[in-house]
Amino acid sequence: MTVRSLSPLLRTRDPAALRRFLARALVFATLGVCAALLVSCSSSGKGLIPTGDAGPLQSDFEAVARRFAPALRLPLPGSGRLLALLRVTKSHRTPYDALMLQLHDRMKEDDAFQRESPQTAIDFSAGSTWLAFTDQVSHAAMSGQYQLEQTFLLPVDAMAQPDRSPLRILERIKGRRLV
Numbered sequence: 459m460t461v462r463s464l465s466p467l468l469r470t471r472d473p474a475a476l477r478r479f480l481a482r483a484l485v486f487a488t489l490g491v492c493a494a495l496l497v498s499c500s501s502s503g504k505g506l507i508p509t510g511d512a513g514p515l516q517s518d519f520e521a522v523a524r525r526f527a528p529a530l531r532l533p534l535p536g537s538g539r540l541l542a543l544l545r546v547t548k549s550h551r552t553p554y555d556a557l558m559l560q561l562h563d564r565m566k567e568d569d570a571f572q573r574e575s576p577q578t579a580i581d582f583s584a585g586s587t588w589l590a591f592t593d594q595v596s597h598a599a600m601s602g603q604y605q606l607e608q609t610f611l612l613p614v615d616a617m618a619q620p621d622r623s624p625l626r627i628l629e630r631i632k633g634r635r636l637v
Contacts, residue, residue: 518594519594519595519624519627520627520631522565523624523627523631525571526564526565527631529564530632532553532557532632532634538553538555552636553636553637557628575596594624625637
């Protein structure tokens with residue numbers, strides 16, 4: 459939304475429309491601040507995200523990726539754009555997207571991985587709200603319904619430790635750039 463497209467809204471005589479816009483802006487600003495806090499604290503070792511022994515929810519993405527790497531196939535060149543053109547996907551699927559989707563599927567299909575991996579069930583009461591920074595933690599919804607999920611995409615090079623991002627880990631494993 460540009461400043462020019464906001465002008466009619468700010469001049470509107472409809473106070474309800476203005477209140478709705480301001481409420482949405484406040485929600486998105488709050489989510490942005492929460493995401494920034496999670497990201498900034500994740501690499502500091504202090505604050506919201508522990509970097510030490512955090513119990514069974516902490517995992518090593520690189521170890522998981524290396525375990526399944528032999529089964530992860532790079533997509534054919536141009537297939538991501540073709541899938542988008544045919545509207546099979548909502549947008550261009552990068553090789554990174556394709557590998558992450560395969561990794562997700564391999565983890566779910568591997569009975570030994572499911573059986574041997576530490577798992578902790580966390581139940582959230584109906585109507586509750588929670589935040590999770592899940593880039594480095596394998597996770598799944600095991601039950602329930604009506605989840606609202608918001609994803610924040612951050613430029614990898616803006617991260618405190620870009621070499622620990624799933625993108626850079628998969629690039630090292632596959633020996634090539636993926637986006």
